[in-house]
Amino acid sequence: MRRIYKSVVAGLALLPVALLTTTGSAAAATNSLTVATYDRTGAKVSAALTVVNVSTYQEYKGTGNKTRWVLPKGTYAIVGDIWTSRDHSDTLSARTVIVSGTTKTTLDARWGKPLTVNLDKAPGPAFNQTLNAFICVGPDTFGQTGAWNSPGKLYVIPHNSKYLRFAYSSDWQDALHNESYVVAGSATTVPTTLTHTFHTASLATLTNYIRAGASAGDSVDLRMTASGACQNGNSISMYGGEMPAVAKVHALAGTWTVDTDWSAAQKNGDQAFIGFLPRTVKLAAGKSSAQALLSSAWGPARELPAVGGGTISFGTSSMFTDPSAGTWGGEGSERSLVTLYGPDNKVIRALWRTDWRDGDPWFSANVKKNGWYTLKVNAQRYRPDQTYPATLLSTRADVIFRMNVTAKAPARTADVIIPQLIPLGLSLTNSAKPGTKTTVQIRPDRRYPGPGNGLRFGSVTGKSATLLSSSDGGKTWHPAAVRKVGSSWQAVVTNPGQAGYVSLRARLLATNGQWVEVTIQRAYRVS
Template structure:
């Protein structure tokens, strides 16, 4: 499913690996030229766009076949794609440019690219993406994808400067059935580009997609290859569903980002991606792995307050993270928040995000006196362009940090982030009335700013938990136990529709973190 992304704070910056030369700008100071002739699979000379990569500097130039391109003297990898009817042929060749160099790329020399599973999956549609890339200091590549009816070819060429990868997937795109994703990659571009994977050569990744805390009932699943030569970032969409589901992806050994995204229709009839969740996993043949997405209870992410050169900073917009992946940046957009900072019993700073500001919102404060600071951030779900699902969980979250800071310091706050993960819930994140739910309490201390000194991790001195059956009007203390190295709050479930949770983690010296999640999980 293709989704539009809401403009604003979730947009990412694209990183250009190398300077693209020859498209405007200063002319290349060179007396050497390269002329490339491209022939399609019908034997006809055609115009084709070319990507030329200097194998030493990784500088990238654009050119068009049939036209002499001025270049500095050197060795270049030449990449192109040739479409002929329902075929796509990729080619990569290395050529030395000195004087008037010439090169011919003939798509008729292309060999078919195929990936297969044995025994062959039944009732599933195969899709495939292939890439040819440069193996230089900054890799550059071109891709081609094929759904049924399109054939892929690649021209073999033995060179240490080139590589090849193909990603095949098999799915019925329903989001509820088992699927396959396999990656094959090589150094150089050999003549034999196909590969058949037996099922015994694959890992089984069991993926559960729950419902309840997301701002949508619709989600889709994908596999993205990580760090596998030319295969890095190749992507296979495996389908989407509006139901909670448990499926298995059979994947080739290697490292993958298992990706789940949620999308929702807007009130104007568009479809927006409102959140994406990533779980990086390295898998081995014959092994089984499990992943649960959309776990309750969504609360503050793993970010902590930091003081950098005497200024405290904290982001207001990471308050609804899946507790299964709190350090992966898997935060769903759509919130508004109010943060305050107190010192000596007085308010010294405050910041508000009214919802969907153009950029992420931060509270900043320049420390004037050393001592104890208390930072509180309260966020509520807010997405006026879409209608939230009825009975949505994790509607409000709050975090309070009490920590020490001082002028001119650069340090991570001496506290932990706390995350609440109820266990034993249904696929709709509900527990039975009258049952007992063990809520795992996970503590992390992470920093993303290299200027923030981590220091020694503080020692936990006290861990307390409370629950509320009535949206925070009343609170009851619940026991906390350590079982097998993990802390659990033991919650006796009421007959009301949902449970709110509150946990405080106090460390030696008196610093603490307190996290509250309203409608943390449902009853029913």
């Protein structure tokens, strides 16, 4: 089975560390560490090891039975995975030592105990089980080392050091029917109890509807990661393959991170990663829930203009955003024409922006007068190395910000709200049937950008919303009746009687008189 050697350093910018053997200062040369490593047969083997200073979290790489680490005096954690080729087993190994003078220690896979994870009711012969385990050092994933293997092939050496963290998970997967069971746990030491049984009836069920059409990808990978010590990086694949798809997961109750990554074939034949969507879900024991991923319609979200301080600026990276995305996530490849009009309706600046490769998605223009400004952003999908499918949705997204600006006032987030458009009741291909009606939610999107950007952020209330639809590519537009539902608005669109596409245009007016208009070409299909 495949082994994982992984080291993650979070929150520190660390310089490369030389593995010293006979050189160094006189003080450092008096403190050395060597580690003997043995597999489960008792044979000396080479094993990749990470040595971590538990005070500074500085990491030192090396190999058991080969490397002599020259280190400052102190306490160190040693972590590694010892592979036994005879039985194809992994043994996660760790211990702490005080390095002072010439220090020698041993990691022996024969000390390992089997990691055993069971369900009280076996899911059936179609489900294949895999075990995962990780050890890391300190409060984060310093020195993280992990492995995955089959039941009976993964061992762990217990160690009760307060500097170590342990995480494990197990999944049972029926790849034919896209159904999985997954459980996980963690500890603030490497515990002696490594046998765990979970009750199937207490698991939550999460059904993931992975839709096609809105993303430009042709394949997707759906992964889940549990919360807890050392779990970061311990993601478990729930589905990998073409879109659309439905993946059902029976998971331990608690908070999980669900990561959706998608890719597409490029013109040169390579399969390239093109987008990601992270989400946090809270699952309740014995309860069922569902979520739609990669849903229509993709349009402007998250980013609002910054005004004041003598400038107006805007970032174009979020012009194509999945409406289910949170703070992060999206496909990102876009090219936008950004045009700023002054109070006299004359163009102050027009500039093409893109986030493709090393492009600059940021627009900024100097302003001197107080008054009403109009910022227009006309965005299109843009990835020159890829041929977009003919059925791609949200091929173009436009937004108009109409803002009352005090030019020299302290910089702030513009007092406007984006209308985010969410067609409800669509199929897995983001489609509605001909002649039916589709309810479109107009969700106000105004997000606090965080204290780090130095912008003031005011409270703004939506007053009214309007919606237009077009089934001829924007040549003609038809109004829809809009009503307020909770904190959002809803409109009902009558779909054409034949196959095609529906474009949407919404405007959200705030009580301060400022407004935002969003147009999404080919927001969803009719088929």
